[in-house]
């Protein structure tokens with residue numbers, strides 16, 4: 001049996017009244033300002049390294065989790081407007097405000113990017129963790145970090161919610177629906193540890209394409225591991241559909257099990273230019289004969305890709321903002 005004992009216990013617990021919500025009550029790291037700062041600056045540094053834009057009119061984040069900290073870091077460094085879309089409303093005003101105040105200090109101090117020693121599981125890895133002064137020079141940060149703008153973001157945070165309007169500095173829509181956001185408003189769509197979840201991934205990619213302006217960019221860090229459900233990190237590809245479903249129980253955040261190549265295929269079929277494909281390579285201990293029929297076609301690259309930062313650009317000219 002490739003399933004871990006813990007995953008069996010969790011699956012059973014999700015069927016017991018009162019224990020149904022034991023999965024994903026909190027989502028991960030975004031309660032920590034240093035985590036959010038690190039995640040944002042890693043995406044930004046990689047965009048710069050890929051020769052992609054690093055100044056944005058509107059940044060849309062999908063799946064921010066416990067706070068809006070990643071998008072707040074974007075607003076404090078190089079974005080005019082931030083829209084957060086989540087399937088569950090995790091972020092609360094008090095946590096957002098606490099993270100925001102710490103982020104301001106981190107940017108004012110030009111703090112080095114918190115590294116793998118502090119956040120060993122966070123990807124992508126960077127070759128240098130020094131503050132990216134080439135992307136965010138002092139003059140630029142001084143212009144964007146002025147007190148009235150900070151006060152405006154704090155005010156918007158107290159009342160973040162409802163719908164996304166083109167005029168707003170900040171919107172948090174959770175749960176969001178197809179019409180929660182206008183067409184072609186985003187310069188950047190970002191996600192961290194999210195795209196392994198949506199059950200209908202092609203429709204999420206089509207939606208993101210609808211939000212993005214021509215020439216706009218996506219930056220997604222995706223985790224392809226089985227999240228401890230199976231003994232091997234890639235053992236989810238050895239589970240038949242019925243076995244996998246049985247051990248998901250009613251857990252929140254069920255993995256879609258889409259491999260790395262599926263993301264590249266969806267983006268290229270929409271005409272995107274893949275500019276960065278930063279894979280985390282992990283050894284596979286599965287033999288091909290163990291793969292479930294649905295995953296028998298997986299390439300050796302898929303079977304050994306446990307995570308990837310994928311950055312891609314939508315065809316066409318980026319509109320001035």
Ligand SMILES: C[S@@+](CC[C@H](N)C(=O)[O-])C[C@H]1O[C@@H](n2cnc3c(N)ncnc32)[C@H](O)[C@@H]1O
Nearest residue numbers: 027028029030063064065086087192194197198
């Ligand atoms: C593991 S958490 C990651 C949270 C945060 N990005 C971080 O780095 O800690 C996954 C997040 O994705 C969200 N999510 C899952 N499926 C989603 C979907 N189809 N659309 C939007 N958000 C989704 C969850 O609600 C949750 O906030």
